Amino acid sequence: MHPGSPDTAARLATWLAAHLERHRLTVADVARDLRVSPGQVRGWLAAAGLRAPTGPGEFDHLDTPVKLGAWLRARIADAGVSVRELAESTPDVSMSTVYNWLNGEHLPPPPAADEPDRLDLLLSNPVLGLGLQQRVQLDEIRRRLTGTSLHLDAAPEWDARSLPAANRAFTGRRPALRRLDRLLADYGRGAAVLAIVTGIGGVGKTALAVQWARSAQVRPTFPDGCLHLDLQGYSATSPVDPATARLRLLYQLGADPHRPPADPEAQAALYQRMLAGRRLLLVLDNARDEAQVRPLLPADPGCLTLVTSRARLSGLDVTSPGLTRLDLDALTEAEAAALLRELLGRLAAGPATDEEVRALADRCGRLPLALQIAAANYLTHHHPQREPLAAYTAELAADRLGELTIDPADPATAVTPTLDHSLRHxxxxxxxxxxxxxxxxxxxxxxxxxxxxxxxxxxxxxxxxxxxxxxxxxxxxxxxxxxxxxxxxxxxxxxxxxxxGEQERRAAVGRGLDHWRHSGFAATMVVEPSRDPITLDPAGPGAAPERFDDFDTAWQWIEDEIEGVVAASAQATETGFDPYVWQLVWICGNPLGQRGQWNRLVELGELALQAGLRTGDSEAVARAHRYLAHPAILTERLPEARTHLQTALELHRADGDARGRAAVLHSLSYIEERLGNYAAALAHSEEALAVDRERGFRGGQARALNEVGWLLAHLDRVDEALAPCLEAHAIFEELGDRGKAAHVADSLGYLRHRLGDHAGALADFGRAADEFRALDRPFELAGTLDRIGDVHLDATGPDAAAAVWQEALDLYTDLGHGNAEEVRAKLHGLDRPDPADRRDAC
Structure with a gap:
C-alpha cells in the first residue's frame, strides 16, 4: 500500500481519534505536541469523516446569543481565517450578517420554507472543521435560543442536566486529571467517597471538575448520573445556605417541588433516602466552608462527592477521614502557552513566537481566568497586524488588573471582582x-x-x-x-x-523595610562579627526586628531572607525610602558576592548610587561606588573598579571617614595584587593596618594582617609572612568570625606550601575548604581547591591534583568566572600562573 494513499490517511485519522479518546487528550494537546494548529488536527479527522471525541452537551453552555457569538468568533480565529474570507466562501451569507451573529444580534430561526438556512451554511463551511453531530447540537442550541426547539423535554443520554458544559478551550491539567482518575479505582474498593479541589479564584477548579465529570472514564462508574450545585460561596450573591442547597439537590433527584417536607430533619432524611442505593457523582461547586458542605455529604458509599472551594476546608479532614485533597496551582508554563494559543487561534497567535506567548502567559500569572480575559481583550480590541502580541503584553504589564477586565462588575470576565469575593468572609x-x-x-x-x-x-x-x-x-x-x-x-x-490611607500604607512599607534593615544588621554581625558595623536610625513604631544569639540561627535568617532584602532594596528606591537603600545592600552584598552573583551586585550598586545622589548623602554615594567596585574586581574589570574606588576614597577623605578610607585601601590592595604589583599592594594594606590600629578596629587589623602576610609571601619574604597571618587568625578566632578565619587558614596553607610543609599545607587548606563548604561559598572554595591541587601536584602526584582541580574547574565554570581558564590550563599540563587571590574586595 502506498504510504501517501487516501486509505493510509484514513487509517491514521482513525488511529488519531482513538488515541485522543484513550489518553484523555484534547485536540489542543495533540496540536501542541505536533507543533501544528488545532484546526489542522481537526482537518485531518474531518477528511476521514471523523472528528475529535465530544460528548453530549458539548455546547450546553451557549445559553445566550452573545455566548454563541463569542464561541463562533473564537472558532473563526482558530481556523485562521478572517470574517471576510469566511463570508466570501459561504454561499448566501454576507459579512455583515456574520458580524451580527458574532455580536449576538439577529440570530435567525430555522427557515420555514425552501429558503437557505444561512447559519447551517456557515457552520457547514469546511474551514470551521465542524462534524455533523456538532452541527446538529448547534442547531438545537439555535432552536432553543429562538424558541423553536422540537426537543425541549428530551433527556440527555447521561443524567447530568445540572452539570455545566465542558470548557472548549480546556488545556493541560493532566496530572490533576490522572489524580482524579485514581479516585475511581479507590471508589471501586470503597475507599473514596469525598475529594476536594482547592485553589485561588480563577485557577480553574470548576473547569477541572466539569472536565473530569464529563470524561469517558467517569460515566460508566456512575450510571445514575451526576448532580451539580453551585454553592455560591465566593460570588456576588450570598452563599447558598445548607437547607436551600439540600432542597435544590432534592429537586434534581426528582422530589416533588410542590410538596417538600416542611421539617428540616425530614428534608435531610428524604435527601439521604433518595441517594441510597444510587451510584452517583455529586459535584458541590464553589463551597464557602465546612458547615455548608457537611449536611450535603451522602451517607451512602455508592455516591462520590467532589467539592471545589477557594478555602482549604481543613475541618473536613477531621470529620471525613480518608478524603482526597487536590490543591490546584497555576498552569505550568507549557500549559499556559498552549491555552493561550488555543484561545487566540492561528490568525492571532500564529505570528507570535513561543517566547512572546510565554511572556503574555507569565504576565497573566498563568491563571486560566486571566488568560481567557487577556485573549478575549486582544481579539476584541487589538489586531495582530497592527499591534503584535508583545506590544499587548507591555500594555498589560503597566496595569495588569485594569487590563484583565472585560466587564468590571462580572466576576466571570474580570480578575479583580473574582479576587474581591475571596475576601468577603x-x-x-x-x-x-x-x-x-x-x-x-x-x-x-x-x-x-x-x-x-x-x-x-x-x-x-x-x-x-x-x-x-x-x-x-x-x-x-x-x-x-x-x-x-x-x-x-x-x-x-x-x-x-x-x-x-497613604500614611498607613507608607508606614506599613517602612515597617517591613525596618524589619529587614535591623534584623539583617543583627544577623550579619553574628555571622561576620569582624565586619565594620554601620549605624542605623531606630526602627519605626510597630516594627519588631529579630535578634540572634547563635551563628546557625543568624546564618539561616540570611539564607531565608536574602531575596526579600534584595527586593526591598529595589522597593525602597521606588517608595521614597532612599536612605535605606545602601544599608539594605550592605546586608545582602557579601552573601551575593560569595555565591558568585556579581551581576546582581552591579544592579544593587546602581540602585544605591542613584539613591545616594538623590539624597545628597556622601557616605551613601561612597559606599555605592565601593559596592560597584566589588563585582568589577571579581570579574577582572580592574580599571573600572579603580575608578569607583578612587571616587569613594575622595568622598571618605572629604568626610574624614577613617572607616571608609581603610575599606577602600583594602580593595585597592586587591587590585594591585591582581595586576602583579605586590609592593604597591603591600603599601595599601600597611596603610589600612595603620588606620585600623589608630581607630582600634580589630576586625580591620586582622584583615590587613592577613593581606600583609599573603603579599610578603608573593614578594618572596615567606619567613616574614607567617607571623602576621598567625596573628590575624588568632584575632578572627577570638572574634568568632568563621568565614574570615577560613580565609586566613587558606593563606597559612599557601605559606606552608611555599615553605615545603606539604602535610601542614593540606591540613590548613582542608580546614578552609570545609568551612567554605559549610558556609556555601563556592567562589572561595574554588580558590582553595585550586591551591590544594598545587600541593598534591608537588607531594602526591598528578592524579590527586587533577581530581581536585576538576572540582575547582566545575565551580568556576558554574560561576562564570575567568579563573576557570587558569585551572583548565593546569589540567592540560600548561604552566601554572600564580594562584588567584580569594579575599573579600570590599
Missing part, C-alpha cells in the same frame, strides 16, 4: 494583613516579618496568616514561609490603595 484583621503584606515584593516571608508589617503581636499575626492560608490567598511551604501568587499580590496592593 475573612475577618477584618486577615483582610488588613492581606492588603498591607501585598504592598511588599518579597518572594516569600516569615511570620516575624509579617508581624512588623502589620504592627500586630505575633499571635494575632499568626491567626491572620492562618486564615489567609485557609482561604488560599497565601501559600505556606514546609519551611514555614508564606508567599503570594503574583496576581494576588497586585490585587492586595490595589485593594490597599482603595482602602487604606
Amino acid at each position: 475573612l475577618s477584618a484583621p486577615a483582610q488588613r494583613a492581606y492588603r498591607l503584606l501585598g504592598l511588599h515584593r518579597a518572594p516569600d516571608f516569615a511570620e516575624a516579618w509579617a508581624a512588623s508589617v502589620t504592627a500586630e503581636p505575633r499571635d494575632r499575626t499568626r491567626a491572620a496568616l492562618s486564615e489567609l492560608v485557609q482561604a488560599n490567598l497565601l501559600t505556606l511551604d514546609q519551611r514555614g514561609r508564606y508567599a503570594f501568587h503574583d496576581l494576588l499580590r497586585d490585587h492586595a496592593a490595589a485593594l490597599a490603595a482603595r482602602t487604606d
Whole structure:
C-alpha cells in the first residue's frame, strides 16, 4: 500500500481519534505536541469523516446569543481565517450578517420554507472543521435560543442536566486529571467517597471538575448520573445556605417541588433516602466552608462527592477521614502557552513566537481566568497586524488588573471582582494583613516579618496568616514561609490603595523595610562579627526586628531572607525610602558576592548610587561606588573598579571617614595584587593596618594582617609572612568570625606550601575548604581547591591534583568566572600562573 494513499490517511485519522479518546487528550494537546494548529488536527479527522471525541452537551453552555457569538468568533480565529474570507466562501451569507451573529444580534430561526438556512451554511463551511453531530447540537442550541426547539423535554443520554458544559478551550491539567482518575479505582474498593479541589479564584477548579465529570472514564462508574450545585460561596450573591442547597439537590433527584417536607430533619432524611442505593457523582461547586458542605455529604458509599472551594476546608479532614485533597496551582508554563494559543487561534497567535506567548502567559500569572480575559481583550480590541502580541503584553504589564477586565462588575470576565469575593468572609484583621503584606515584593516571608508589617503581636499575626492560608490567598511551604501568587499580590496592593490611607500604607512599607534593615544588621554581625558595623536610625513604631544569639540561627535568617532584602532594596528606591537603600545592600552584598552573583551586585550598586545622589548623602554615594567596585574586581574589570574606588576614597577623605578610607585601601590592595604589583599592594594594606590600629578596629587589623602576610609571601619574604597571618587568625578566632578565619587558614596553607610543609599545607587548606563548604561559598572554595591541587601536584602526584582541580574547574565554570581558564590550563599540563587571590574586595 502506498504510504501517501487516501486509505493510509484514513487509517491514521482513525488511529488519531482513538488515541485522543484513550489518553484523555484534547485536540489542543495533540496540536501542541505536533507543533501544528488545532484546526489542522481537526482537518485531518474531518477528511476521514471523523472528528475529535465530544460528548453530549458539548455546547450546553451557549445559553445566550452573545455566548454563541463569542464561541463562533473564537472558532473563526482558530481556523485562521478572517470574517471576510469566511463570508466570501459561504454561499448566501454576507459579512455583515456574520458580524451580527458574532455580536449576538439577529440570530435567525430555522427557515420555514425552501429558503437557505444561512447559519447551517456557515457552520457547514469546511474551514470551521465542524462534524455533523456538532452541527446538529448547534442547531438545537439555535432552536432553543429562538424558541423553536422540537426537543425541549428530551433527556440527555447521561443524567447530568445540572452539570455545566465542558470548557472548549480546556488545556493541560493532566496530572490533576490522572489524580482524579485514581479516585475511581479507590471508589471501586470503597475507599473514596469525598475529594476536594482547592485553589485561588480563577485557577480553574470548576473547569477541572466539569472536565473530569464529563470524561469517558467517569460515566460508566456512575450510571445514575451526576448532580451539580453551585454553592455560591465566593460570588456576588450570598452563599447558598445548607437547607436551600439540600432542597435544590432534592429537586434534581426528582422530589416533588410542590410538596417538600416542611421539617428540616425530614428534608435531610428524604435527601439521604433518595441517594441510597444510587451510584452517583455529586459535584458541590464553589463551597464557602465546612458547615455548608457537611449536611450535603451522602451517607451512602455508592455516591462520590467532589467539592471545589477557594478555602482549604481543613475541618473536613477531621470529620471525613480518608478524603482526597487536590490543591490546584497555576498552569505550568507549557500549559499556559498552549491555552493561550488555543484561545487566540492561528490568525492571532500564529505570528507570535513561543517566547512572546510565554511572556503574555507569565504576565497573566498563568491563571486560566486571566488568560481567557487577556485573549478575549486582544481579539476584541487589538489586531495582530497592527499591534503584535508583545506590544499587548507591555500594555498589560503597566496595569495588569485594569487590563484583565472585560466587564468590571462580572466576576466571570474580570480578575479583580473574582479576587474581591475571596475576601468577603475573612475577618477584618486577615483582610488588613492581606492588603498591607501585598504592598511588599518579597518572594516569600516569615511570620516575624509579617508581624512588623502589620504592627500586630505575633499571635494575632499568626491567626491572620492562618486564615489567609485557609482561604488560599497565601501559600505556606514546609519551611514555614508564606508567599503570594503574583496576581494576588497586585490585587492586595490595589485593594490597599482603595482602602487604606497613604500614611498607613507608607508606614506599613517602612515597617517591613525596618524589619529587614535591623534584623539583617543583627544577623550579619553574628555571622561576620569582624565586619565594620554601620549605624542605623531606630526602627519605626510597630516594627519588631529579630535578634540572634547563635551563628546557625543568624546564618539561616540570611539564607531565608536574602531575596526579600534584595527586593526591598529595589522597593525602597521606588517608595521614597532612599536612605535605606545602601544599608539594605550592605546586608545582602557579601552573601551575593560569595555565591558568585556579581551581576546582581552591579544592579544593587546602581540602585544605591542613584539613591545616594538623590539624597545628597556622601557616605551613601561612597559606599555605592565601593559596592560597584566589588563585582568589577571579581570579574577582572580592574580599571573600572579603580575608578569607583578612587571616587569613594575622595568622598571618605572629604568626610574624614577613617572607616571608609581603610575599606577602600583594602580593595585597592586587591587590585594591585591582581595586576602583579605586590609592593604597591603591600603599601595599601600597611596603610589600612595603620588606620585600623589608630581607630582600634580589630576586625580591620586582622584583615590587613592577613593581606600583609599573603603579599610578603608573593614578594618572596615567606619567613616574614607567617607571623602576621598567625596573628590575624588568632584575632578572627577570638572574634568568632568563621568565614574570615577560613580565609586566613587558606593563606597559612599557601605559606606552608611555599615553605615545603606539604602535610601542614593540606591540613590548613582542608580546614578552609570545609568551612567554605559549610558556609556555601563556592567562589572561595574554588580558590582553595585550586591551591590544594598545587600541593598534591608537588607531594602526591598528578592524579590527586587533577581530581581536585576538576572540582575547582566545575565551580568556576558554574560561576562564570575567568579563573576557570587558569585551572583548565593546569589540567592540560600548561604552566601554572600564580594562584588567584580569594579575599573579600570590599
